[in-house]
Amino acid sequence: MVAKIFILAFLNVALAQELDQLDELIDHLSKNYGSKIGLLTPSNYASVKRILPDGVKPVYVEHEQDLTKMVLNGSIVAALVSGLPEKKYHDALHIFSSNLVTMHSFLMAPDLSTDYPHGNSENLSTYHLSLAINAAQSKMQLKGIDLQLAIKNAPKQLIQAHTCKEDDQTQFAVPNKREAVGLLRDILDSQEIRVLAQGPADWGINDGNYLLDPPVGFYPDFLEAVVDEFKNLSGPDKELYGQIKIRRIFSNKSPFPWYYLFNGTAHLTEPYFILDAPYAGSGKPCTRDDQCLETETGYEKCTGYCRHASRPRYIMLRSSCTSLGTDSKFYTKRNSRESGGSSNSGLVVLIVLLVVFVAGLAGLLKYQELLETFK
Template sequence: MNPPIVRFRGMNMVFYSVVGFVYILCTIVTGAAENTDIESIDELNDAIAQGPNRKIGFLSMANYNAVRTVLHASVEPVLFQSKDALVSSVLSGSLVAGLMRGVVADHHAKDLHTFSSGLISTSAMFMTPDVSADMPHGAPPYRSSRDLALAINAAIVRVQNKGSDQEARLKNMPFEFLSVHTCKSDNYALFPPPNKNNATGLLKTILETRVFKLGAFGPFHWGDNDGNYLVNPPTGFYPDLMSAIFEEFKNLSGPDGVKYGDDITLERIWSKMSNFQNLFDGVSYITEPYFVIDATYSGTDEPCVNSTDCRPALLPEGKEQCNTYKNSTGHLVTHPDSGEPKRRCEHPERSRIDFFRFSCFTLGSASTFFTKRSSAASTVAPSGGLPGGIVAAIVICVLLLLIAVFAVLFLVYRERRGSPVFTKLSEE
């Protein structure tokens, strides 16, 4: 007697088994696509090279210039006026990464990966050099910064030896910086400030007018730890460091023992574009202590009609060049009324050491990149949509589900026609 024919009628079981398998597979694929966290400079450069998102956020072009040599050539820098806006853009996915000097605030640490660029940026206070054949853009004798540099270096040495910079750090935690003391000495006699009554140039102007004009970038809110310059007085590490330097400056006295004076006031000269123009023109006397030395100089950016409006430079034309320019999105900047391209004074990129007089170094800081953790919840919709890896995973899962459904429908169709794919189980 032949063995009974066993008809395959467990279509529900097949359907649920196939769908369950596809679900598990999709979970694995999507999870792998989501887990593409960037945790090193090499991974960041790979992400920039592959695109489509190549945008990295910075708080200034100087910060970008300080790290551009370690980034892939196709990177697209985007500037922000506050660290909060920069962090939010990284968390939303509109930026592949951001850069900061220092550390991430505690409330963002769980949502971000941070890793070093491998570069240390040093900062100082910038002054205009004296005019010379090598420095045609320099200042005339009545605006010489030579004596001012001697006095400000004496103040910085005192701040660093007393540990006032470390006090500013501890007051504004979390904040990290490296002590880079190029004027390393506890012997103040090695850094003598000029006598008050014999001062020349800008130092004389300060002591006579009783106003210390400080070139400042902004005003911006860079975070409560770094510096909030939208409140009066500003708060944060950098304002506290400048306050410490200024207090030491007022307390200085030359060999004659005459104190510079407590009645000197600090006036910040703000600029979002042309701090160097103000410095060269004597509108400000010296910059804030956070200006980085290892960035490039590319001109004053002051507006112009033609190159005769620009300042002298060691170029064949004898002046910086008046050129049209593009914004961060690559579009030509035009006048709102006429539609004509705007122009500004530019210089071929050169090291800043060729253009300025620097104070003693005020600090060193690690340039740190930060990227979004895959587990971070985004409260802002990404401007560029879902990441490419997630989109690809979703497409694959949809295709697998469609294939599974059609396969089960095919089995049902064959079963109902009386010619099932699985007709019997035979036993020998």
């Protein structure tokens, strides 16, 4: 009986699965309905939902270190981030690609038009602002500063998937400082750019720790680099835009307050927002429909907050040129200290040892039978 228990325990150890590849994780999730996957935001889940099997339960955690600790203590099967977990945890984790590139950009309110009946009126127009942001970002990327920031904040995997060609600066018609209108006018007059941000939260020191003041990491550095170029912009009149300071407007509200972009509370978002994540309304608190934004069919529906049928963000909002692409990564707990394929080698060794043990045990039992025969 003791030998049988030992054999079963040994088998459990030997056959413990190392989830170190995407297909292995998907297979495990398919066979274990209700398995939990940890993420920082619903947008991260939306970016990979199509490749996950039914029954997966997303768990949202504000801080990346907490997410990693949940993987290590087994309370979730895996976690997903749009970059990499902190380097100090890498030896304890299997990290592998989702095979999906996630696109990011600055987001702004669209201008009022037939296509965008929910858009901003002239005094809050973002057209001139979008020209300036695209010019500033493209200048920064042309200098390779984004790559330098990825190296500075390593490990940070940066995919250069740009929708604007940086080497053709003629495509960016920067408005003259004195002729700027809408939200660009407001920025230049106030010398402040108000940036809508998720959080504050700690997404790891490589991506961004927004609990610190000032925040540190790749995304805070990226925004600062764009604003530095923004300050030095000038239109045909050669008058520089001048000093601009950054003021972040954080929110963890659900639904997210996109209406801050429409009423001028914020000029634009951080550069890390995911383009194809769902937008389901402005999120403005309300008591009746006509307090909400107008849509092609009337108004958003008031359900305590202004909501409407989900659409991709890039359809409902104005996007800058893409800021970057990221290879969204899953990571799981490493059950052995070996990496990737060597976990299979460890399995083979365990099975061989098991076979030797069983053969030895069988021989011992046979020897005992022979002794009984001669008694």
